[in-house]
Amino acid sequence: MPDTERAPLASVSIVAIGSFNPAIFQPLWFSTNGLIRPEEAASATINLITNDVTAFRTEWFAVQVLSESSIFETKDPTKARPLRDLVVGTFTILEHTPVKAFGFNSQKHFRMGSEEEWHAFGDHFAPRESWKAVVSQPGMRVLGILGRRDGCKASAMNIIVQPSAPPHPGVLIHVNQHYDLLEAKKASQADLNAYLLEILRDEWDGFLEYCDRTEQHLLSAYKPKE
């Protein structure tokens, strides 16, 4: 039997911080530039397009752009790479858009086998003993870990674990790979954007694999060794 029940609810996103012109980011702009199909642009659900905010979604991705940030997200597990291509295409065309930082994000909700397993997971990563002196019935609400990843140009890795709702009992694992472009010390904005594109092309696949490894590790590390 296929293990379809365990398919996690998942999303990945690419966030860029800088200075943007939200009004540009319209479905028609994406299709005119060949980044999405004309049918996808025509069937997009537009929440808002103004000079200050753009928010719309298509069958497989959603875009939100403010003057200082832009977010591209997909909740379709088959579209992680097309999402990267979309962002590469976007910033290839908008080559002079000032981007200061950007990040890759993965969020997955995993259903736990039982309520006991769910508690064991929390007890392992946030032992409650230290908390019993100050609160009764302590429980892990959110756990965040900041670190770096070997062999990766990212400035920081943020991993956040928290209970999931839904599914219950379940956990949400959020992995963020953050790049501070100002650290790259490039001479011009064009160089910074070229560096951004290089990172998107070279490190997105590695990020997806890293997320899988991290999730597998976290979902097995709490179990007692046999």
Place this chain on the structure above:
Amino acid sequence: MSLLECPRAGRSYLHPDQGETLGRRDRVVPPRWTRQRVRSDPSPLSSPPREPSSDVAITAQLPRVEISPLVRLWTTEGPPRRFKMLQQWEAIVTALAEDCFVVRLRDLSCPKLPDEVAELPLAEIPESDRELLAPGSIIYWSIGYETSEGGQIRRVSELRLKRRPVWTERMLAEIKKKAATMLERYQADNATGNEHAT
């Protein structure tokens, strides 16, 4: 809450949906004793198991209208696609025929596996993508089990052509400029090399 006050507006790296539940709806709470299901935050891990009825509460409230922000900056409408990936390939088109095309497959699910060759029907490529199909095109091929909202499980094979931005005049001009610079450098190097040789 106005648009500018929306806490999400300033969030940058954190995922837009973080910690929120899908499918939230605005609601008007009636001005009377109500027995309603309270959609609470997820319970903390490690806390004692909840009583079965703990998520049902008796509440007495004054007339209250929950006003949504003017603009939902990030909507989570619609559930994420429930798709259990069995295998995914990156396929490079090597040849085109009348009703099919040949691809070299690189396994993305297990990159250590050697490349394979396959023939795929053109009918599986959307009409609007067909004009872009040429030797060298890249296609993502995903096979997996999709679970519908109603629980129906289907085995799905999906092809998606990798789209690249349209070449603009400016981009072409820059590429030509770079090519000319490289050619000049190459010719200069060659000339230097010939001088050394003589």
